[in-house]
Amino acid sequence: MVNSDHPQSGSSAPKDHDPTSQHCDAALARAFSFLGKRWNGVILGSLVTGGAGFSELKRRVEGISDSVLSDRLSELQGVGLIIRTVQEGPPVSVSYALSHAGAELIPVMSALGAWASVNFVAHSD
Template sequence: MCTEPESGMTRVFQLLGKRWTGLILAALMNGPGHFAQLRRAVPGISERMLSDRLTELAGLGLVRRTVEEGPPLRVSYELTDAGRAIRPALVELTNWAEEHLRVGEGARCPEEFRD
């Protein structure tokens, strides 16, 4: 029987369902990075979108923004404790994708879900 997802599940996918958000979190899993490093680590993201997502993640308390005095003035980003706490879930999602999603083909539908 199909049921409505729990509110926690809804909140998770409202966040991770936004394009680039999961990849930005994953890029920061191994330590802090500067804006330009993050831009290179997430191919295809625009500067504006990266800035917007980082601002959103900082507002949610998942990313910490630190201004490094210059010259040149540099800004670094790192995961907070709350941001690092999502690592096990992202690792599990990665493992699931390696097992169930073919590269370049999208999701395979398991036998038990086919008509």
């Protein structure tokens, strides 16, 4: 768990005169509390093309295991980024889709994807 408290907030301005950086840093830390987890980013990215069921998501993410996908899905759902919908009926099916908050992340994801295409060349490690 990352630090949930912020003991250094307040009067510590090392060298910046831009207050935006300050609040951004805190918000960034919050964002990375789940975006910094192994698959969360790609799962969210896979969902921008539309909602999907568990199996399709597994196909979309490609490489993730059942247990991890299940775990990440619960986590993402827990923070309200995705919505789980169960369609009752003869064959019960579950759909995962981006919530409003999750959808707001789409442009950021696109920007990140664009950046990666331009600046991040393939590394072999």
